[in-house]
Amino acid sequence: MVIAIIVLAIVIILVLIGIGIYNGLVGARNQMKNAWAQIDVQLKRRYDLIPNLVEAVKGYMEHERGTLEAVTQARNLAQSLASAGVAERARAEGELSGALARLLAVAESYPTLKANENFLNLQEELTSTENKISFARQFYNDCVLKYNNMIQMFPSNIVASLGRFKESEFFEVKAGAEREAPKVSFARPESK
Amino acid sequence: MWEQIRDNRIRSAVLVAGMGILLLLIGFFIGYAFLDDPLIGMIIAIIVWVIMNLVALLQGDNIILGISGAKKIGPDDHPRLYNVVEEMKIASGLEKMPDIYIIDDPALNAFATGRGPDHAAIAVTSGLLNKLNRDELQGVVGHEISHIKNRDIELMLLASILLGSIVMLAWYATRIGIFGGAGGRRTSGRGAGAAEIIIVVLGLLLLILSPAMAQLIYLAISRRREYLADASSALYTRYPEGLASALEKLASNNTKVRTANKATAPMYISNPYYMGAAGTGSDLFSTHPPLAERIRILRAMGGASYKDYETSYRSVKNESIIGKVTLEQIGNEAVAIRQPSAEPPPSDILQKVSAVRETSDLMWRMSSYRLLTCGNCGAGMKLPPAYKEKSVRCPHCGFINRI
Numbered sequence: 087m088v089i090a091i092i093v094l095a096i097v098i099i100l101v102l103i104g105i106g107i108y109n110g111l112v113g114a115r116n117q118m119k120n121a122w123a124q125i126d127v128q129l130k131r132r133y134d135l136i137p138n139l140v141e142a143v144k145g146y147m148e149h150e151r152g153t154l155e156a157v158t159q160a161r162n163l164a165q166s167l168a169s170a171g172v173a174e175r176a177r178a179e180g181e182l183s184g185a186l187a188r189l190l191a192v193a194e195s196y197p198t199l200k201a202n203e204n205f206l207n208l209q210e211e212l213t214s215t216e217n218k219i220s221f222a223r224q225f226y227n228d229c230v231l232k233y234n235n236m237i238q239m240f241p242s243n244i245v246a247s248l249g250r251f252k253e254s255e256f257f258e259v260k261a262g263a264e265r266e267a268p269k270v271s272f273a274r275p276e277s278k
Numbered sequence: 279m280w281e282q283i284r285d286n287r288i289r290s291a292v293l294v295a296g297m298g299i300l301l302l303l304i305g306f307f308i309g310y311a312f313l314d315d316p317l318i319g320m321i322i323a324i325i326v327w328v329i330m331n332l333v334a335l336l337q338g339d340n341i342i343l344g345i346s347g348a349k350k351i352g353p354d355d356h357p358r359l360y361n362v363v364e365e366m367k368i369a370s371g372l373e374k375m376p377d378i379y380i381i382d383d384p385a386l387n388a389f390a391t392g393r394g395p396d397h398a399a400i401a402v403t404s405g406l407l408n409k410l411n412r413d414e415l416q417g418v419v420g421h422e423i424s425h426i427k428n429r430d431i432e433l434m435l436l437a438s439i440l441l442g443s444i445v446m447l448a449w450y451a452t453r454i455g456i457f458g459g460a461g462g463r464r465t466s467g468r469g470a471g472a473a474e475i476i477i478v479v480l481g482l483l484l485l486i487l488s489p490a491m492a493q494l495i496y497l498a499i500s501r502r503r504e505y506l507a508d509a510s511s512a513l514y515t516r517y518p519e520g521l522a523s524a525l526e527k528l529a530s531n532n533t534k535v536r537t538a539n540k541a542t543a544p545m546y547i548s549n550p551y552y553m554g555a556a557g558t559g560s561d562l563f564s565t566h567p568p569l570a571e572r573i574r575i576l577r578a579m580g581g582a583s584y585k586d587y588e589t590s591y592r593s594v595k596n597e598s599i600i601g602k603v604t605l606e607q608i609g610n611e612a613v614a615i616r617q618p619s620a621e622p623p624p625s626d627i628l629q630k631v632s633a634v635r636e637t638s639d640l641m642w643r644m645s646s647y648r649l650l651t652c653g654n655c656g657a658g659m660k661l662p663p664a665y666k667e668k669s670v671r672c673p674h675c676g677f678i679n680r681i
Contacts, residue, residue, distance in 0.1 A: 117371075124368055203656050207357065213619075214361035221369035224516070229371075 107245040114233040118254060121226035125257060128218045129164070129179060135215060136161045136186070139208045143189070146199040153189050160185040172255040180259035183216060223257050230254045289502075290433055293495050297440040300488050301327060304444060307481030308451050327443045334439050335393065343391070348379035348401045349644050356380070356640045359407060362415050363400060366423040369514040376400050376426060380407070382641060386528045389546045390422040390431055398426040407637045409531070410524055413619050417511055417521025421547055424510030430503045437496050444492045448485045501567050504547075505599050508572055509587035512579060516616040522576035529569040571595070583613040653679055 140154055147154065164178040190209060199205050234253045237246040245251075301323050309319020353360045360378060367375055372395055379401035381387075386406045392398035400422045410418065425431055512518035528548045548569055571594065578590040584600050591599045639649055639658070646663040650670065654677035659670065661681070669680050 121371065128368075201656075203651055203658070210357050210361065214357075214365060217361075217365045217619075218368050221365050221514075225369060225371045 103241075104245055107242045108249055111233075111236055111242065111246055111249065111251050114229070114236055115251065118226065118229040118233050121222065121229045122257075124222040125219065125226055128215055128222055129168075132182070132186075132212070132215050132219070133161060133165050135208065135212055139189075139205075139212060142202070142205050142208055143193060143196075143199060146196050146202075147193070150189075150192055153185075153192055157182075157185045157189050172257055176257050176259055179219070183219075183259065186212065186216070223259070227256050227258075230256050287429075290499055293499050294433070294437055294440065297437060297444065297492050297495050300484075300492055301440060301444050301447070303484055304447050304451065304488055307477075307484060308447065310477060311481060312451075312454060323443070323447055326447060327440065330439045330443050330446075334435060343379055343399060343401060346379075346381055346389075346401060347383075348381045351378050351380055351640065355643060356407065356636060358412070358636060359402065359415070359419075362412065362419050363423070366416065366420045366514055369420070370423050370427045370510070372423060372427055374398075376423070378402075380404055380640065380644075382644075386410075386531045387546045387548060388418050388422055390425040391435075392426065392431050393435065394429070394432050395426055398431060400426075404637050404641065405531070408634050409527055413515075413517060413520035414524035414527065416515050417517070417524045418547055420511035420514045421507045421521060423514065424507040425503070428503070428506060428510060430507065433503075434500060437499055441489075441492045441496050445489045448488050452485050502599070504567055505572070505575070505591065508576060509584055509591075509600060512576060512582050512587060513584060513613060516582045516613065517618065518576040518579045518582060518615065519618065522573045525569050525573050525576070529573070579615075581613050582615050586613070648681070650679060650681065652677055 136157060140158055144154065160178070160182040164175070164182045167175050167178045170178075190212070193199050193205070193209075236242045237251050237253050302320050305320035305323025306316045307319065308322065309316040313319055351360070359380075363378055364375060374396050376390070376392070376398040377400070379399055381401055381403045383403040384405040385403050386409055388400065388402040388406055390398060390400050400419065402418070406418065407415070508521060511521050515521070525548065546566075548566055575587070575590050575594050578593060579586045580589070588598065588600045591597075635658075639660075642660050643649060648661040648663075648665070650659045650661060651657070652659065652672040652674060655672060655675040657672055657674035659672065659679075661670065667681070669678050671678055
């Protein structure tokens with residue numbers, strides 16, 4: 087009888103611990119999804135801003151048709167991949183960041199453009215959106231790290247495999263794409 | 279990065295509990311000396327505290343923001359500031375965007391306040407907006423967001439309510455004691471026993487010393503949290519130099535914030551009273567650690583993680599700031615410092631003018647002026663509130679703009 091009670095008590099305690107861990111995992115996963123949604127919001131914002139920017143600078147930058155087209159193309163490509171996997175998306179978005187940064191850097195050599203209030207507002211919005219994307223990515227990756235750690239580490243890995251929690255991918259912009267990009271906006275054009 | 283700095287929470291809880299005990303002791307003594315029943319005195323102390331809490335709950339941050347003369351702004355009023363706050367909100371993983379206020383004051387300062395992460399506000403002076411570049415502003419806003427994220431604003435609110443209750447009770451008790459005579463109990467015929475005398479003496483000492491003691495505890499909490507907010511800011515921005523260089527500008531600008539007072543002082547990013555030369559000495563009565571020291575620690579960081587801040591703090595102050603538990607849980611991941619945002623050189627007049635114009639436009643709008651951009655040449659116009667016409671001619675190119 088006594089043994090039965092002890093066994094029962096141990097089982098109950100284990101179940102409670104299991105529930106606690108399970109809830110922790112769900113919480114971490116939700117936080118991660120939430121963080122992902124933040125990135126998504128900012129990426130969409132960027133899709134919306136780019137046509138406005140292209141429209142605003144088109145008249146001033148007749149000779150930079152190639153740069154403008156590259157931005158538009160990168161934007162359309164990134165948008166068409168909006169429902170693709172994390173890695174693929176990250177690559178497309180990285181390329182868009184690069185193209186955009188080049189455009190903004192080139193724009194620096196057009197004084198009339200820099201005096202245009204509409205352009206300045208767009209530039210501020212885009213710079214900030216770029217920052218927000220990288221901060222959201224930073225936070226998302228922190229969340230993924232925490233979540234993946236829980237899935238891999240004992241004892242939460244047991245609950246994770248029972249509850250079919252899967253590891254998530256980091257949102258990493260390829261170093262290549264980022265190195266290509268002169269760090270967004272205000273950069274003076276290098277020897278242009 | 280989303281957990282609060284845990285060991286510090288325990289330390290703060292102990293300090294707040296200490297203030298609570300101080301409050302109860304005062305109640306005990308008041309009850310003992312004037313009301314013949316220590317329990318009633320303690321209940322009175324608790325009631326005073328509850329009432330102060332209710333007042334704070336209902337309009338704590340409104341009072342503070344009102345005293346400081348701060349005005350609330352939206353996304354279109356000052357896009358740069360709003361964006362930077364949103365960037366830091368995202369970096370910290372805060373769920374709700376804090377309200378943003380601007381104080382029209384040439385001094386360089388900022389503070390955060392509110393009841394919690396969902397009811398928070400950040401206020402910055404217009405001087406700050408004019409003088410700091412984007413990275414520096416980001417560092418300062420990151421510091422303020424950390425105060426919200428680390429729940430410092432709630433703690434400081436709690437501590438300041440306790441402080442207020444203690445000061446108030448002690449003040450009234452000493453006045454009653456002096457003018458009313460604290461003899462109610464001793465006239466009851468029993469001889470004053472040694473124990474009773476000791477209690478009375480201790481109680482009087484307590485009444486006299488408690489406001490200062492409570493103030494010391496309050497300041498101890500606030501100083502420590504300044505360092506921690508610096509550490510979090512470096513982590514969020516991934517760029518300690520931004521905050522360091524902002525603090526340097528703060529240190530070299532020794533203008534007082536006109537609307538700051540003793541109660542609101544601990545909330546600012548740097549002490550709104552004593553600046554410049556005073557930034558070198560640190561004593562028990564200062565609300566903030568010296569700026570020079572904070573700058574030195576930030577500049578000595580090898581990375582942007584909590585661990586880097588801890589190492590750097592240790593090398594400067596020879597003690598620990600972020601507890602072991604926290605470091606093991608969240609601080610050990612290596613975090614690289616990012617490149618500075620490419621900024622125009624300080625000599626770029628155009629950028630400087632546009633930064634100042636941005637802020638001054640905001641101030642115009644706040645005095646109900648309407649700002650209009652000419653649809654033809656893009657020139658900016660400011661229309662006084664009394665202007666009622668339907669259109670206006672652009673003074674620059676003559677284009678008629680509809681309003």
